[in-house]
Amino acid sequence: MLTKRIIPCLDVKNGRVVKGIHFQNLRDAGDPVETAKQYSKNGADELVFLDITATLEERKTTFEVVRKTAENVFIPLTVGGGIKTIADITALLNAGADKISINTAAVKTPRLVKESSSRFGSQCIVVAIDAKKTARNKWEVYINAGNTPTGIDAVKWARNVQQLGAGEILLTSIDADGTKAGYEIELTRAISTSVNIPVIASGGAGEPKHLYEVLSKGKADAALAASIFHYDEYPVHKVKSYLKSRGIPVRS
Amino acid sequence: MIAIIDYGVGNLRSISKSVELLGGKPVITTDKKIVSKSSGIILPGVGAFKPAMKMLRNSGLAGVIGKLSAEGRPILGICLGMQLFFTLSREGGVTKGLGLIDGTVEKLPVKKLKLPQMGWNNVRFQITNPVFNDVKNNSYFYFVHSYYCKPKDKKTVIAVTDYSIKFPSVIRKGNIIGTQFHPEKSSGQGLNMLKNFVELAKKPC
Numbered sequence: 001m002l003t004k005r006i007i008p009c010l011d012v013k014n015g016r017v018v019k020g021i022h023f024q025n026l027r028d029a030g031d032p033v034e035t036a037k038q039y040s041k042n043g044a045d046e047l048v049f050l051d052i053t054a055t056l057e058e059r060k061t062t063f064e065v066v067r068k069t070a071e072n073v074f075i076p077l078t079v080g081g082g083i084k085t086i087a088d089i090t091a092l093l094n095a096g097a098d099k100i101s102i103n104t105a106a107v108k109t110p111r112l113v114k115e116s117s118s119r120f121g122s123q124c125i126v127v128a129i130d131a132k133k134t135a136r137n138k139w140e141v142y143i144n145a146g147n148t149p150t151g152i153d154a155v156k157w158a159r160n161v162q163q164l165g166a167g168e169i170l171l172t173s174i175d176a177d178g179t180k181a182g183y184e185i186e187l188t189r190a191i192s193t194s195v196n197i198p199v200i201a202s203g204g205a206g207e208p209k210h211l212y213e214v215l216s217k218g219k220a221d222a223a224l225a226a227s228i229f230h231y232d233e234y235p236v237h238k239v240k241s242y243l244k245s246r247g248i249p250v251r252s
Numbered sequence: 253m254i255a256i257i258d259y260g261v262g263n264l265r266s267i268s269k270s271v272e273l274l275g276g277k278p279v280i281t282t283d284k285k286i287v288s289k290s291s292g293i294i295l296p297g298v299g300a301f302k303p304a305m306k307m308l309r310n311s312g313l314a315g316v317i318g319k320l321s322a323e324g325r326p327i328l329g330i331c332l333g334m335q336l337f338f339t340l341s342r343e344g345g346v347t348k349g350l351g352l353i354d355g356t357v358e359k360l361p362v363k364k365l366k367l368p369q370m371g372w373n374n375v376r377f378q379i380t381n382p383v384f385n386d387v388k389n390n391s392y393f394y395f396v397h398s399y400y401c402k403p404k405d406k407k408t409v410i411a412v413t414d415y416s417i418k419f420p421s422v423i424r425k426g427n428i429i430g431t432q433f434h435p436e437k438s439s440g441q442g443l444n445m446l447k448n449f450v451e452l453a454k455k456p457c
Contacts, residue, residue: 004371071265074436
């Protein structure tokens with residue numbers, strides 16, 4: 001049967017992983033390619049690189065990172081961060097990314113989602129949604145790395161991007177992100193049950209139990225996490241065997 | 253030399269690099285001469301059915317691939333590449349395929365499940381085959397698709413997978429091999445299966 005995916009996320013800046021990675025057996029903990037290899041070895045189902053590089057010039061290093069990763073790691077790779085145009089998408093796919101995650105640009109120019117999905121296929125286009133709670137069962141979409149409110153309802157926006165041709169949604173709860181207190185289950189369930197495309201839950205993972213909750217109660221198709229995997233305490237394979245013991249189908 | 257057909261969209265680096273890693277000599281190409289000289293052909297799994305077929309017809313590659321396949325040249329189709337082997341697909345209206353295998357490409361009839369099927373699912377062998385050398389039965393491979401192949405001749409189905417229905421995940425007809433999943437994205441087991449194709453493409457046909 002189709003398994004739930006466990007996806008480590010790496011913040012990449014100027015060709016290096018930022019936010020400390022602390023694997024004992026890693027030669028260069030700041031090297032995204034080495035880290036990606038380690039995650040793949042540990043049983044990660046996919047990888048996400050979030051490019052947090054500030055300038056266009058520095059972004060060139062990202063292509064190099066994507067290229068080297070695609071040459072060394074044979075699991076799907078999604079790249080997001082600052083993607084604005086069809087040309088950006090083309091360049092990253094050519095470098096070796098399998099999927100491209102679009103966030104702010106999707107809100108500003110929804111046409112980009114439509115054009116890119118019809119050109120490259122829906123399976124290539126992930127729309128990232130950053131949402132913040134405004135009332136009971138109400139969430140608002142934020143853009144510009146969670147800094148700018150848009151007035152758009154997150155559930156409506158999720159339905160809208162599916163209509164536009166997105167193949168997947170990467171959903172981050174701004175309220176839960178960084179808390180390590182667990183994913184926002186209500187938000188994840190509300191979005192996941194409103195669309196027919198897969199939803200990756202993000203924001204709030206602090207321990208394996210949180211992944212269990214979002215994959216069961218939250219009805220997420222995949223769980224993304226960063227810091228939980230960055231230490232040897234919770235390597236991907238341990239998280240997966242925990243999930244398996246609790247009845248979640250995972251690839252072992 | 254293994255010719256990887258370039259439809260002009262998507263990531264071909266992973267498939268190319270994995271072929272190289274497994275001892276093959278990959279060339280990403282649209283050139284009929286190069287394809288004719290190759291010892292094996294890969295139709296990769298990126299893009300959509302209609303534009304890919306249009307490219308294959310306009311470039312004359314459709315005819316070349318048909319001729320080489322009749323001569324027994326090993327051909328691997330991955331995901332969309334496998335679907336292109338068939339008579340027709342219903343993706344985005346009805347489009348004629350290469351017609352190397354009799355049958356159609358249909359949308360997965362999901363009710364509660366999501367589309368595309370995206371992620372790792374089991375592949376169950378139906379018949380032992382050299383394509384499965386060093387590959388564990390029932391192991392996981394990476395799928396991304398909304399359509400599936402429905403061959404007329406059920407004997408071509410050598411592995412199956414469940415997603416709303418039981419569908420063919422590996423097909424084989426002579427030296428034509430198709431996988432609905434992406435071996436180049438399926439880690440160790442995927443690379444083992446790809447290696448079996450690279451080996452096949454080394455043998456004189």
